[in-house]
Amino acid sequence: MTRHTPDGRRWRFLINHGTEPVPLPEPAHDLLTDAPVAELPPGGCAVLRMA
Numbered sequence: 001m002t003r004h005t006p007d008g009r010r011w012r013f014l015i016n017h018g019t020e021p022v023p024l025p026e027p028a029h030d031l032l033t034d035a036p037v038a039e040l041p042p043g044g045c046a047v048l049r050m051a
Helices: none
Strands: 002-004 010-015 022-030 035-040 045-049
Antiparallel strands (some): 010 045
């Protein structure tokens, strides 16, 4: 799910229910780990600040 504000900021909420890593469509910053992320690990979750 993607949420956005009127000024253009966007956040994407992701959960990987699978057993394999899932590459993200674009690099982003994970607010849960405070680190850049390019893929979601198996069973992982992330809240991404989109560029």
